[in-house]
Each structure stands twice: as structure tokens, then as C-alpha cells.
Amino acid sequence: MRHFIAAYVSLVSRPFRTLLTMFGIVIGVAAIYAMISIGNGAKKMIIHSLDGINTRSIAITPIWTENKASRRTERRPFSEADIEEISRIEGVESVSGENSKEFSVAVPGADLKVGIDGSDAFYLRTKSMTLKLGRNLNETDLQSKALVAIIGSSVAQSLFGTNHPIGETVKIDKIPFTVIGVVEKHETNLSSRRDENKFVLIPRTTARARLMGGHASVKNHVEGITVIFEREQDFSRIEDDIEHLLRYTRGLLDSDKLNFRMFNFAAARNQMMQVQRVLSLLLGSIGTIILIVGGVGVMNIMLVNVTERTHEIGLRLSVGARRSDILWQFVIEAILLCGLAGIVGLGLGWGIIAVAEIIGEFKMDTGWSVAALAFGSSLFVGLIFGYLPARRASRLHPVEALRHE
């Protein structure tokens, strides 16, 4: 403690020099603190973006591909048979197929454009949604191409307000459908602008026969498939199986590019995490480099200190200081210098984080552990870069130190 007071007095007796020397460490600590916090915040955001989303799902959609001589082929849809085949893959829990298009949906006195999803009984399950009222679609609905509809909570709100919608009739593209179910409001943190509760679910067969033109009107065509599998660790194997199967049913050779795309949230998240990790590493390295440069500044000024105070060192040795006393005196001075700079740096870093939160509109993770790491690194720099000058001081010969001009 006494050593710290002595070191403090020594530092404040040269305020300008102390402040200049602290500058590099302040910036370094602020950079490390802010950058790790921002990195961790981004990581949390990525993780939380999947809250409410089933990571055991694969969404499969057809895509445009270039084939021979750069001739673009059409998007080739899937078929009912594909759904059948995929549902037989081991580890697959449920599969739903979906044909979607936007239509006007109307009740007397209200009218809105809504995406109509023609699908099946597994639709809600694959989207992690649950029914609030009424019943789900069933096999009979699909076989009979029934004119029944299940509506999302936003649609229920817009069309029926507080009224009970079950059994009511809605007109989709002027065709009357009976509402048989209302879906519980579903919330995810995905920042997609689209209101995911604004949809109407009808049997896929009905959609195909009554509403949709083009490919979707052709028997068996399915525009999108969502697969839910049982265990997360089976993901790659199931993905491979699906790719293999679809390559076969779509007549693709091994050399052909895929004309469909498979999307899994967990895999996408892992990719984002990978990017985030690289970014964090990069930002952390910048902070570390600044800190090292600052540390060299500290070493430089400590060497100047030692030279200036050679007389004092000689005197202290002559009145009985051990070499280790001198060593500690200067090491502690360097550590204190860096520690003070570290505290200021944490303050500055906190400021940077606060500004970044306002600009970047996301929550940083400013845990104590990050602050402790940033602060600890400043002390570490003090120890490392303070040691050499301190050692030089402690190695001075007392007689020569006293005689030094």
C-alpha cells in the first residue's frame, strides 16, 4: 500500500507526462472493452435471433440455375411424391409442402391483401405455431379440397376484431371459405419486416385447384417444402439424404449444380457466428496492438524516469534499499500508471459502447468479466513493459548512480 502511495505521488508530480503516457493505454483498454462488448453483443443477438424458431427444420425451395450454355432453366417445383419420399427418411419428424400466393381476403366491411399458404396438417408444426381456436387441417380436408381456412392472429384481428371467427366465412379471391381455426400469435426475434402472423392457411389441394395458376395449378406441384427432424445432431446426415433424394427425383447428375436450396436456421446461425468470431478476433487484435504500442510508450517513459532518478536510486540503495525494493518501486509505478489508464479507458470504452448502442440499435454485452479482462490487460501491460526499466534501475551500481550527473 505504501508503495502504491509513493508511486502515486511520483506520477502526479509529473502530471503532463503521466497523462501523455496514459493516452495509449487508455485508447487500448477502451478499444478492447468496447470491441469485445460489441462482439459479445452481436453474438447474443445472433443467438437470440433464433428464439422461437425451430432449429431442427430445413426449408427447401427451388431456385434458378444456369444449365447448358448459360440458358436459365425455370424454377422447377417439387412434387407430392417428394414430400412422401422425404417423410420416409430416417429421423424426419414431419414434412409439409406449401404453395403460396397473395390474394385479397374479405369479410363484409373489411378487405386486405394476405399471403395465402396452401399447405397441410404439418404446416403449423413446421413453423412452431400452435392453434389458439378451432381445429387443424386434416387428410379429409386435403382429399376433398375443402373450402376451409385457418387464419393467423393478425388476420383475425384485422377482419374480426374481438368477434369469434370460427365458423365465419371469408372470401379469398371471391371464393367463400369457412374459418376453422385461429393461430396463436407467434413471436420471433428475426428482424424480418414481414408480419409472420399475417397469413391464411388453406388445404394445398384447394389452393392448387381453386386459386393458383401456372405451375402451382399443375397437379402435384409443390413450391416449397419444410422438413422437421427429430434430433439436431442428425442435421448433416438428413440434409445429405434429402439432397441425394431430390437430385434423383429431379434428374440431376452429380456434376450438375443443385436447382434447389436447403436452409437451416442453426446452420445459418453457425455461419453468422463464424463471421462474428472472425470479426471479434480482428477487433480484439486491433485493441491488443494499440495496447502494445501504448505499453512501449510506457516502457519508454519509465526508462526516462529511471535515468532522471538515477540519483534517487543511488541514494535509496545507499540508505539500505535492496535491489528488489528498487525493482518493485518502478514496477508498481508502471502498473499504477497503466491501472489508472485502464480505469479511464474503461470509462471511455463505456462511452463508446453507449454511443454504439444508440447508433447500432442493439444491446451490447458489457459484463463485468469483459471489463475485468480489459482492465486486467492494462495491469498486465504495466507489469510487462514496466519490468525492463525497473530491472535496469535495480541493477544500477550505487556509487555510479550517486555520481551520475
Added chain:
Amino acid sequence: MNTPLIKTENLTKIYGRGAAEIRALDGVDFEIESGEFVAIIGASGSGKSTLMNMLGGLDRPDLGRMFIAGQDLGQMSNKALAKFRNETIGFVFQQFQLLPKKSARANVMLPLQYRRPRREDEKALAEQSLARVGMSDRIAHKPTELSGGQQQRVAIARALVDAPELLLADEPTGALDSKTSTDVMALLKKLNAQGITIVLITHDADIAAYATRIITMRDGKITADERTEKAP
């Protein structure tokens, strides 16, 4: 008389090697009893400063042996030498060597900072020591607020703090005018009368005259050793 406070045997210090070899001390033998006031006189380069550094445990001899207060300095570790300087020796320097930003009391307390184990009455000891040199009314003054003579008194108080067995003074009046020099020498004389052993280095015969014994050095050797009055 019992064993002398200081005893040297063939004390030799060599700087340089081969043809450039300089014997700063060349086989010095002498004894100093407890309570003596010894002046070591000689021109610059005579080896007197080297001898004092050696006596103070700041430097080690290349040849020969040296005993102070029963301790064989040649055999001591660095740590033991630091302890020796701290407890057995008090230094007074020509340029005072006070820490400019500290008070007189803090300067006097400096040796106690390195005392192991620490004493709890550091402040009281420092104040007693300042009282001994007549500086009780300047306890809180910084060196820059004191005259040269007053600074040297503070330095002497620092050397005296907690009763060392030997006071080593290297040209203590070298930076002072003649009036102040007389005061400082009178103080040393008084301290010696109180029983403190003093070894004084000087090139000034007038200053040496305050001592009870004068050792003259030349080219690293003792050329004369005479008592000016009866040994106490």
C-alpha cells in the same frame, strides 16, 4: 580496548586490466576504534572516496578483507549488504542527496522505509533525529525551502536516524560556504562527543583539523596516520 569497530587487511581495489590497471586502493591496513572521529585526507584520485564506498558497503574490494562491527563485508550477500547499509551505516554526502519533493521528516524517514521489520515509531524517530541536529522547527519544510547548511543538517539527521554505529561523511562541507561549514563541522564534533563514530573524507586540511585522527592517502596507499589529540 575490545575489538576495533573497523579493521581492514590489505584492502585493494583495482580498476581496469593489464597495462591500464589502476590500483585505487593498494593494500590498505588500518583500524578504527569505536568513538573515534577520523578524517581521511588526500587529493582527488588518492583513493579516499573508493575507501569510503568500501567502508559503507557500496562497493566490494577486489583483494583483502574488511570487518565492520564484527561483520566480514567481503563475505556478505547483496541482501546482507543492504541490511548493513541500512542499520550500521549513516551516509552524509557532499550534495546532500535529499529528495526534493519530500519534507525534511520524510527525507529523514527514508532509511526506515527499508528497515526489516518495519518500526512503528518512524515519525517519532525522525523527529528525534531532526531535534539532534537542531532542525525541529523545519520538520515539514521541503529541501528547496531550506538553506544549504539546513539541508546538510537534514541529511545528517537522516544518517543518524535510529543510531547507526558509523557515520560516513563524504566532503560534507564541499558545497557550503565557510561560515556554514564551520556550523556543520561543529555539529559533527558535538555528535562525536556524544559517542558517534565518524569517518570524514575531505581534501581540506582545515576541515580535517576537526577530527581527532587524520589519515592521509596518496595513490591508494596510506602515507600518514596521526592523532591530533588524545584518543577518547
